[in-house]
Amino acid sequence: xxxxxxxxxxxxxxxxxxxxxxxxxxxxxxxxxxxxxxxxxxxxxxxxxxxxxxxxxxxxxxxxxxxxxxxxxxxxxxxxxxxxxxxxxxxxxxxxxxxxxxxxxxxxxxxxxx
Amino acid sequence: xxxxxxxxxxxxxxxxxxxxxxxxxxxxxxxxxxxxxxxxxxxxxxxxxxxxxxxxxxxxxxxxxxxxxxxxxxxxxxxxxxxxxxxxxxxxxxxxxxxxxxxxxxxxxxxx
Numbered sequence: 404x405x406x407x408x409x410x411x412x413x414x415x416x417x418x419x420x421x422x423x424x425x426x427x428x429x430x431x432x433x434x435x436x437x438x439x440x441x442x443x444x445x446x447x448x449x450x451x452x453x454x455x456x457x458x459x460x461x462x463x464x465x466x467x468x469x470x471x472x473x474x475x476x477x478x479x480x481x482x483x484x485x486x487x488x489x490x491x492x493x494x495x496x497x498x499x500x501x502x503x504x505x506x507x508x509x510x511x512x513x514x515x516x517x
Numbered sequence: 518x519x520x521x522x523x524x525x526x527x528x529x530x531x532x533x534x535x536x537x538x539x540x541x542x543x544x545x546x547x548x549x550x551x552x553x554x555x556x557x558x559x560x561x562x563x564x565x566x567x568x569x570x571x572x573x574x575x576x577x578x579x580x581x582x583x584x585x586x587x588x589x590x591x592x593x594x595x596x597x598x599x600x601x602x603x604x605x606x607x608x609x610x611x612x613x614x615x616x617x618x619x620x621x622x623x624x625x626x627x628x629x
Contacts, residue, residue: 407559437617446607446620447560491559495615502573503614505550507559 405430409492409508417516422479424511426492429473435495436468438477441510442488451477482515489513520544521621523608528626530595530602538593538624540608549591550609550618553577560607566591567614595626603627 406429416422424438435454439447453459453466453475465478475494479486489510498504521542530536540549548567552560562575566585580599585591591610595602605625609618 411557435615435617446623449617449619452617501614502565502567504562504565504575505618507561509557509559 405433405494405496405504405506407492407494407506407508409490409511411509412512413514414511415514415516416482418482418484420482422482422486422513422515424477424479424490424492424513426475426477426508427473428475428492428494428506430494430496430506431470431473433494433496436466436475437493437495437505438464438466439491439493439507440488441491447491479513482513484515484517487513487515521608521610521619523606523621523624525624526622528624529629530626531629533597535594535596536626538595538606538608538626540591540593540621541589542591542610542621543589544610544612544619545588546610546612547588548611548614548616548618549585550611551575551581551583551591551593552607552609554605554607554623563593563606565614 408427438451441447451466453468459466463480467476489512491510492508524539550565551563564583566572582594607623608621611618
């Protein structure tokens with residue numbers, strides 16, 4: 404059973420600060436990792452993908468992957484109130500017979516305080 | 518506009534009734550998925566299809582059925598056997614099974 408663990412929060416940060424969201428996973432065979440943002444009452448939106456160890460930056464977002472420690476994180480610099488949402492960590496793993504499945508964590512709720 | 522369209526946005530089911538949720542995509546994606554989300558929970562996979570006329574059960578397939586007769590369409594039927602159907606249902610698609618998934622706007626199903 405693949406497991407993805409996230410701190411449920413809520414994580415509160417002041418506007419302009421760095422928000423750090425963390426995720427650990429159990430399946431060492433996972434190759435692809437994703438962060439989705441989900442606003443209240445809405446569907447998830449893909450914001451970052453990371454496939455190899457190290458950092459990947461996209462604007463104010465940085466994803467970090469450490470496969471040896473089975474750890475992936477998302478940093479949001481200069482946090483804005485519009486970043487307030489639930490952030491879902493997901494990993495893509497091979498499930499056999501040519502099939503792949505995405506396993507989601509339960510999400511971390513982020514609140515950015517003006 | 519290219520995208521994934523789910524309908525209806527809200528749906529109410531009576532006891533003993535089957536209901537069907539629609540999911541259509543015009544992205545030319547091969548793979549399509551159905552997830553269920555309960556309050557405070559992550560997404561759980563119901564069914565997925567990586568090619569037309571083929572689909573596989575996910576983690577919580579009991580009480581649900583699907584079909585994939587066309588590449589663009591992957592409808593989900595919530596049968597009367599699903600005793601706790603109240604949830605937010607999300608359809609997703611990806612170009613192939615090992616690529617990122619993108620979601621439709623979802624359907625909220627409630628029991629009357």
